[in-house]
Amino acid sequence: MIKAAERIVWAVDGSWLDNEGLWLSYRNVNGSxxxxxQLMFAWHEGSWYGAEIEEKNVQGMxxxxxxxxxxxxxxxxxxxxxxxxxxxxxxxxxxxEAASLLHRALLEGWYAPSPAGWTGGGSRxxxxxxxxxxxxYERWRHAAAAEGLKPGLADExxxxxxxxxxxxxxxxxxxxxxxxARMDRSKGDSLIRDKEDWWxxxxxxxxxxxxxxxLRLAEPQEDRSWKFQLLLQSRQEEALSVALAYNGxxxxxxxxxxxxxxEHWKPLLQERLNKELHRWIEAYPPLASGKGSLLKQSLTDxxxxxxxxxxxxxxxxxxxxxxLPAWWEAVRIRKPRxxxxxxxxxxxxxxxxxxxNAIVDxxxxxxxxxxxxxxxxxxxxxxxxxxxxQIRSEWVYxxxxxxxxxxxxxxxxxxxxxxxxxxxxxxxLRGGWPDRYLDEELIGAGIEAEVExxxxxxxxxTQLRQTSELPLIDKPASFHGELRPYQLxxxxxLVFLRxxxxxxxxxxxxxLGKTIQFTAYMLHIKEEAASRPGTAWTGPSLLICPTSxxxxxxxxxxxxxxxLRVFVHYGPRRLKGDEFREAASDADxxxxxxxxxxxDNEELSSIKWNALCLDEAQNIKNVYTKQSGxxxxxxxxxxxAMTGTPMENRLTExxxxxxxxxxxxxGSLAEFRREVVQPIERTKDEELINRLQRWVQPFMxxxxxxxxxxxxxxxxxxxxxTYISLTVEQGTLYENTVxxxxxxxxxxxPMQRRGLILATLTRLKxxxxxxxxxxxxxxGSAAKWExxxxxxxxxxxxxxxxxxxxxxxxxxxTQFVDMGSMLQAELEKLLGLRVPFLHGGVxxxxxxxxxxxxxxxxxxxxxxxxxxxAGGTGLNLTAANHVFHFxxxxxxxxxxxxxxxxxxxxxxxxxxxxxxxxxGTLEEKIDDMIAxxxxxxxxxxxxxxxxxxELSHEELRELFTxxxxxxxx
Numbered sequence: 001m002i003k004a005a006e007r008i009v010w011a012v013d014g015s016w017l018d019n020e021g022l023w024l025s026y027r028n029v030n031g032s033x034x035x036x037x038q039l040m041f042a043w044h045e046g047s048w049y050g051a052e053i054e055e056k057n058v059q060g061m062x063x064x065x066x067x068x069x070x071x072x073x074x075x076x077x078x079x080x081x082x083x084x085x086x087x088x089x090x091x092x093x094x095x096x097e098a099a100s101l102l103h104r105a106l107l108e109g110w111y112a113p114s115p116a117g118w119t120g121g122g123s124r125x126x127x128x129x130x131x132x133x134x135x136x137y138e139r140w141r142h143a144a145a146a147e148g149l150k151p152g153l154a155d156e157x158x159x160x161x162x163x164x165x166x167x168x169x170x171x172x173x174x175x176x177x178x179x180x181a182r183m184d185r186s187k188g189d190s191l192i193r194d195k196e197d198w199w200x201x202x203x204x205x206x207x208x209x210x211x212x213x214x215l216r217l218a219e220p221q222e223d224r225s226w227k228f229q230l231l232l233q234s235r236q237e238e239a240l241s242v243a244l245a246y247n248g249x250x251x252x253x254x255x256x257x258x259x260x261x262x263e264h265w266k267p268l269l270q271e272r273l274n275k276e277l278h279r280w281i282e283a284y285p286p287l288a289s290g291k292g293s294l295l296k297q298s299l300t301d302x303x304x305x306x307x308x309x310x311x312x313x314x315x316x317x318x319x320x321x322x323x324l325p326a327w328w329e330a331v332r333i334r335k336p337r338x339x340x341x342x343x344x345x346x347x348x349x350x351x352x353x354x355x356x357n358a359i360v361d362x363x364x365x366x367x368x369x370x371x372x373x374x375x376x377x378x379x380x381x382x383x384x385x386x387x388x389x390q391i392r393s394e395w396v397y398x399x400x401x402x403x404x405x406x407x408x409x410x411x412x413x414x415x416x417x418x419x420x421x422x423x424x425x426x427x428x429l430r431g432g433w434p435d436r437y438l439d440e441e442l443i444g445a446g447i448e449a450e451v452e453x454x455x456x457x458x459x460x461x462t463q464l465r466q467t468s469e470l471p472l473i474d475k476p477a478s479f480h481g482e483l484r485p486y487q488l489x490x491x492x493x494l495v496f497l498r499x500x501x502x503x504x505x506x507x508x509x510x511x512l513g514k515t516i517q518f519t520a521y522m523l524h525i526k527e528e529a530a531s532r533p534g535t536a537w538t539g540p541s542l543l544i545c546p547t548s549x550x551x552x553x554x555x556x557x558x559x560x561x562x563x564l565r566v567f568v569h570y571g572p573r574r575l576k577g578d579e580f581r582e583a584a585s586d587a588d589x590x591x592x593x594x595x596x597x598x599x600d601n602e603e604l605s606s607i608k609w610n611a612l613c614l615d616e617a618q619n620i621k622n623v624y625t626k627q628s629g630x631x632x633x634x635x636x637x638x639x640x641a642m643t644g645t646p647m648e649n650r651l652t653e654x655x656x657x658x659x660x661x662x663x664x665x666x667g668s669l670a671e672f673r674r675e676v677v678q679p680i681e682r683t684k685d686e687e688l689i690n691r692l693q694r695w696v697q698p699f700m701x702x703x704x705x706x707x708x709x710x711x712x713x714x715x716x717x718x719x720x721x722t723y724i725s726l727t728v729e730q731g732t733l734y735e736n737t738v739x740x741x742x743x744x745x746x747x748x749x750p751m752q753r754r755g756l757i758l759a760t761l762t763r764l765k766x767x768x769x770x771x772x773x774x775x776x777x778x779x780g781s782a783a784k785w786e787x788x789x790x791x792x793x794x795x796x797x798x799x800x801x802x803x804x805x806x807x808x809x810x811x812x813x814t815q816f817v818d819m820g821s822m823l824q825a826e827l828e829k830l831l832g833l834r835v836p837f838l839h840g841g842v843x844x845x846x847x848x849x850x851x852x853x854x855x856x857x858x859x860x861x862x863x864x865x866x867x868x869x870a871g872g873t874g875l876n877l878t879a880a881n882h883v884f885h886f887x888x889x890x891x892x893x894x895x896x897x898x899x900x901x902x903x904x905x906x907x908x909x910x911x912x913x914x915x916x917x918x919x920g921t922l923e924e925k926i927d928d929m930i931a932x933x934x935x936x937x938x939x940x941x942x943x944x945x946x947x948x949x950e951l952s953h954e955e956l957r958e959l960f961t962x963x964x965x966x967x968x969x
Contacts, residue, residue, distance in 0.1 A: 010036065013089040015058070016150055019160070022071040022095060023056060025063040033062040040064075040086070046073045068160035072106065075099035094144050101137065102158055105129070106165065125159040210235055211265055213276045215315070216323035217299075217307065219395075226304040228287075228295055230273075231323065232265070244273075246297065276320070283318040284311040305387035305397075308332070330369070331397045336378075336406060337367040340419065340427070342454045355501035356422035356662055360457075366406065367450075368396045375410065382407055419451075422665050425461075427451045429694040460500075464698045467493050476523035478563040483520060486703055490517040493701050494640065495524060498611075503639035503661030505617065507646045507702040509900075514642045515553065518543075518613055519561045521640075525610065526564065526588055538610060540567075540587050544631065545615035547593045551848035552875060553615070557589070564588045569603075570596065570844070581606060594619045598630040605634050612636035617643040620660060621653035623669060632660060644900070645893040646700060651677045651692075658696060665699070705903075717903045719913040721927070722799075724792045726918060729771055731962060734921065737763055737774075738960045745956070757956070761922070764960070768792065768918040769819050769887050785822045792916055796823070796886060797830055799914065803882055804831050804862040808909075809854070810882035812865045813898045815889065817841075820865045823886070827863050839867040855879045868898055877901040881909040886916055888926050920962055 011027040026036050033055050041050035047070055056065040066074065076099045078086075088096065104110065110129050129137055137154075144153065216229040230251055234240035242261050244251040251273060253261040261269075277295055281288045286306065289296045299307060308328055315322055340362040366378040371394055373381070381389060382403045389396045419427070428451040453461065463469045467489040475483050475491075483491065490506060494517070497504040506514050522541060529538050545553060550570060557566050567587035569575065574596075575583055580603045584590050590609075597604065612634055614620065620628040639661045647654045655672045658665055666672050680688050726734060741760045745753055766773035770790040787793045796812070803810050814820050817839050824837045836850040854864050854877065864880065868889060880902045889895050895915075903911045917927045 009085045009087050010039075011087045011089070012036075012040075012092055014092040014095045016095075016153060016157075017058075017065070018156075021065055021067045021160070022075075023058055023063050023065050024092075025058075025061050033064065037064055040078075041074070044074055046070060067164065068157055069164035071095075072099050072102045072157070072161050076103035091147050091149065094140070094147055094149060097140055098144070098154055098157065101133075101140065102154065102161060105158065106161065125162045126155045209268060209272060210262070211268075211272075212321050213273060214321035214323050215280060217304065217312075217325065219325055219390075225298040225300065227298055232261070232269075233321070234262075246295075279318060280315060280320060283314045283320070286311065301386055301388050308388075325395070327395050331395055334369050334397065336398075336402055337450055338406070338409075339365040339367045339372065340424075340451045341365050341372075342424065342452060342457060356420065356425075356665055358421045360419050360421055360424045362419065362424075362451075364410065365452075368398070369394065371396060378403075379407065422662070424451055424453075424457075425698070426665075426667075426695060428453060428461075429698070430691045461698065463496065467701065470496055473524065476520055476527055478523050478527065478561065479520050480560050480562065481516075483516070484513070487513055487517050487520070490514075490701060490703075491520045491524065494518075494521045497699070498525070498638045501638075502699065503641070505641040505643065505646055505657055505661055505700040507641075507643055507700050509644055509702070509704045512703060512705065514615075514644075515556050516560060518615075518640065518642060519557060519564075522564055522589055522611075523561050540584050540607070540609060541589050541611040541613065542604065542607075542609040542634065542636070543589055543591045543613045543615060544594055544597055545591065546619065547595060547844060549615065549875065550591055550593060551844055552851070553591055555848075566591065568592075569600070574600070576600075576603060594627055594631075597634075598626040601630040601633065604630075607635075609634065609636040611638040611640060613640040613642060614660065615642050617641035617657050617660070618645055618653065621647075621650075621656050623652070623656045623659070628656065632663075644897060646702075647893075651680065654696060658699065661699060666695070717899075717911045717913060719915065722795060722914050722916050724795055724916055724918050726768070726921065726962075727771075727789060727791055729789060730767055733767055733771060733774060734764065734962045737767065738962065741960065742957060760960070764922045765887055766816060766819075768921055768923050769814070769816065770822065772822075773816060773819055785826070787826060792886070792918065793823070793826070796884065796916070797826060799884075800827060800863055801830060804833075808882060809861060809880040810863050810884060811877060811880045811898075811902055812863055812884040812886055813868050814865065814886040815868050816887070817867060819886070820867060824865050827865075831862055833860060833862055835863045835865060837865040838870055840870045842870070851875060851877065866898070866901075868894060875901045878907045881907070881911050883911065883913045884916070885914070888915065888917070888923055922960060925959055 010031060013025050015023045015025070017023050024036075024040075026033070037050040037053050037055070041047050041053060044050070047053050052070070054065045056063055075096045078096065110133070141154070145151070150156070211232045211234055214231045214233055216231055218227045218229050220226055230244035232242040232244065232253070240259070240262075242259055243254040245254045250270075253269075255261060281294060284307070286303070287295055296303075308324065309332070312322055312324055341364075342360055342362045364375055366373045366375070371391055373391075377391075381391075381398060385400065387398060387400075389398060463471075467486075470489065470492045472488055472492045473495055475488065490508065494504060494506065506517060508514050508517075525541075543553065547570075550568060554566065554568065557564055565586065565588045567583050567590045569580065569584075569590055569592040574580075580600075584607055592600070592604070614631065620631055622628060641657050641661050643657070646657055652669065652673065655666050655669060659669075667675070676688075676692055679685065680692065737760060741756060744756060748756060763774055770785070770793055771777075772785055772789070787797055800810060800812075812820075812823060814823070820837050820839060824835050827835045834853075836854060838847060838850055842850070850864075853859055854861050857879070861879070864877065883899050883902050885895055885898070899911075899913050903913075915927070917923050
């Protein structure tokens with residue numbers, strides 16, 4: 001039963017607040033504004049039952065503010081709670097009557113855009129009621145005026161409500177976007193003479209006139225003046241159009257044999273034409289002739305340019321139909337380009353070795369569109385100061401500012417008429433001249449420069465970039481074995497580079513036989529020297545490689561090129577001084593390691609090597625190391641880099657390898673950072689990345705296993721993630737480690753902060769492997785290594801046991817030596833077989849023995865454990881067909897290198913790659929990062945782990961915090 005107290009009358013009044021809506025005030029001694037909202041909108045779904053109604057205090061009184069659209073929706077049919085008795089004021093009754101009218105108007109479409117509102121100020125929409133509604137509306141309007149309601153209230157309320165309705169619906173916004181744009185363009189109209197006409201122009205109403213009048217600008221003929229022409233175009237039949245000509249008094253139809261003015265057009269023509277002429281002149285006053293024709297009959301070049309540049313835009317914004325020369329849109333956005341036209345014969349196949357420092361002569365030209373202008377032609381046009389010029393049947397637009405800037409540049413820097421081949425290639429391949437070649441004024445104006453190669457260089461560069469275009473050489477007679485087609489192309493590419501004195505990077509995917517291609521190259525230069533006595537390049541070559549693969553190189557050279565005299569410079573008893581030089585001079589190839597390059601730099605630099613090759617060239621990626629600096633000082637006739645990962649993390653690594661091969665080709669490191677690295681890292685712009693790829697690609701030959709042209713017929717490789725949960729012990733330690741990090745972060749200096757974050761990363765990765773790695777409680781107690789303390793170890797043992805049961809073999813990669821030792825002990829106990837462990841502390845002789853033993857099919861073997869750094873590159877371990885990544889690395893290229901110890905030429909079985917990921921931990925987030933990084937790395941984009949140290953406190957919390965749902969009991 002309803003209490004009497006609840007039936008106290010609520011007296012409600014309303015006031016319109018400009019641009020806000022309707023404010024409701026009330027009188028009820030026992031009520032509050034919250035109670036008013038609760039009762040009044042109890043049944044109103046549109047306001048979420050009052051939740052979207054704002055409480056607002058006006059002049060010390062509390063009330064409710066109803067936005068315009070919501071006010072229409074509610075007051076058109078106000079329904080409040082039965083507990084409430086409402087007494088509307090007389091003013092409020094008028095607002096309710098208005099809301100009912102506006103509600104119907106919005107539903108029935110009884111409104112239209114207001115020309116004054118869209119072109120000037122005031123309400124943008126106005127009521128457009130049918131005749132039957134006029135009388136009722138007028139009664140309401142007089143009553144509203146008598147009550148003191150704001151004049152024009154209905155139109156203002158309608159406008160705000162309509163705008164809100166459009167804004168609240170995506171479909172409505174899309175439907176209105178085109179119309180709104182046309183309305184906005186009409187804002188410059190100083191006078192709307194005809195509301196109906198304006199509605200037609202903006203697309204609100206259909207124009208029922210059977211024709212439209214178009215203004216055409218015709219190009220000059222014999223008298224060199226531009227002409228205006230008028231054309232009547234049928235709205236229904238596209239082919240029907242009639243030209244109009246001015247006879248000195250008026251515009252009349254030009255009727256031809258096949259085209260005449262339809263009879264039903266004639267009564268409408270003059271009125272429509274007069275209206276259109278006035279509108280054109282109103283939109284762009286320079287069209288006026290000041291004579292009886294209203295419209296100018298002819299234009300000078302300058303007037304035509306101004307009309308095309310400014311007048312046409314104004315007419316189009318006013319909704320006029322225009323026919324402009326077809327070439328104008330393309331011509332108006334063209335900028336003149338500086339073009340260096342190569343004229344020397346460098347690049348001819350008959351040329352001797354020329355190298356990147358060879359000088360190339362050229363002439364300057366100025367290109368505009370498809371036209372090339374000589375300096376003389378350009379300067380003559382500049383003196384004429386014409387905007388639009390027709391040259392050799394093509395129209396050209398000349399911007400005076402651009403012309404003046406180019407003229408000034410040619411008087412200063414334009415005197416240069418020669419480039420080095422290195423500079424020429426940079427300019428041609430990057431698709432424009434770097435900032436250091438042009439001045440700031442030209443760059444700011446968007447003026448570009450380009451190089452046009454001669455036929456010799458065009459052909460030479462095509463061969464360099466496309467190995468399929470290279471002349472193939474014969475396989476060396478002393479090579480034992482066969483070369484696959486792509487390997488013969490790689491050999492021919494190296495020989496082609498050698499001929500022209502250019503270094504190169506053989507960057508084939510891991511496992512495609514870079515070793516074999518370099519071996520064949522060595523045999524080729526040995527046989528060429530024997531067949532052509534007096535060849536400029538003779539003597540020994542030098543190969544620098546990681547210590548871990550020296551033995552592999554010896555075996556491969558002995559297998560494929562027994563004719564080569566190989567001298568290994570390695571070990572504590574290696575030769576020095578004259579003894580080294582004497583031994584090297586008797587060899588075809590000297591092999592040494594990266595570690596010895598700085599130690600024995602005096603010996604290595606005392607010989608000018610026939611060829612200098614770096615295997616796993618990513619070892620010189622840091623240009624500032626002693627190792628990298630020492631290697632760059634070693635003199636050689638031809639430089640070759642070999643790597644499956646020419647860029648692991650940073651773009652500067654790409655520069656380092658290229659600067660070794662062809663010093664100076666990518667400019668200085670400072671220039672490369674400023675002009676290439678920083679813009680790409682800042683914007684990730686696809687075009688900048690493509691330009692860099694074009695620049696480096698001619699001197700980098702990269703083929704992938706998945707390339708159909710390679711046709712390796714390798715078995716499939718299947719990658720799978722094995723998701724592991726933490727034990728309770730690991731979870732507790734993990735949370736404590738993260739808490740300790742987050743507590744300390746805000747108390748540290750930036751350098752200390754970065755160090756702590758990186759140290760914590762390592763600790764968390766160790767913890768995901770096994771608690772003992774973090775606690776160090778295994779020292780002196782093998783029992784502390786129980787597998788049960790780590791689900792990851794438990795799962796690995798289970799999977800390896802299955803592999804052993806199938807008599808298959810696996811590789812297990814880990815970053816931590818202690819972890820590898822623990823796994824070695826556990827697996828030997830489980831399998832009853834010898835399990836080798838290759839890490840950085842193993843000597844060369846031991847490595848070679850391990851690999852030979854594991855690869856021997858006669859030996860009963862299963863698992864081979866390798867540290868990622870020591871065993872991730874250069875090894876051939878195709879006896880294994882399973883690869884485990886026990887813990888994850890920051891770089892997908894490093895993981896792929898490790899995987900390809902098994903997935904390479906010679907593999908006969910399908911390869912299964914198992915990547916362990918600990919759920920809820922940093923490892924899971926690392927896995928997501930690797931997936932993103934792999935996609936970016938293929939585009940030559942920078943990425944490294946240093947980003948983590950720069951994260952905010954909250955971002956670090958999100959990255960490190962353990963998700964407890966993945967703890968096991």
